[in-house]
Amino acid sequence: MKISIDIDDPAPPFAQLITQVKAAVQSGRLRPGQPLPSIRQLANDLALNLKTVAKAYRLLERDAVIQTRGYRGSFVHMDAVANCSVDLSERAHERLQETIAELRAEGVTDSEIRNAFNRSMNGSSAK
Known part of the structure; x- marks a missing residue:
């Protein structure tokens, strides 16, 4: 999964992250059940605050685009494709x-x- 944050974009970084994850799901680059990077790893990779990535993951989980399985990590939700259209x-x-x-x-x-x-x-x- 290739994600990049544009600091000149008026959309906040967490919103950019949500948009890109949803786009990857809709395009099939991310498939149901596929693991996602940990919050810590993604924050490190994107040079973002942990809380920013955690907020994006929380909102993606709320929308049933991803699901968190405790210490096993976060994964693309089985109904993610259908749920991406919910905003x-x-x-x-x-x-x-x-x-x-x-x-x-x-x-x-x-x-x-x-x-x-x-x-x-x-x-x-x-x-």
Whole structure:
């Protein structure tokens, strides 16, 4: 698996890594059951922070593109090809855009939307 990180790319390194792993799965360069480099090895190879690679692996695992088998390592998920088309981040973005448009149509200001979003993310119900 050939992965490269472009520091001039506006996409963060973890997102570049996710995109490249998904592309490799979709093209057949990575096949179901195939082992992936360890987080430590990939971070070393790409000169990235361990946490950056770990975040990418966590999100790929959440999306069932890869699976981690404890100390045996990470592998391409058996349903990875089908799961590569699922983009929860994009789905969240689209849903938020729809909600923001609805709130603006009701006359809620952007400042009020930001405050409500921050309260919601922080688990606070007070104004």
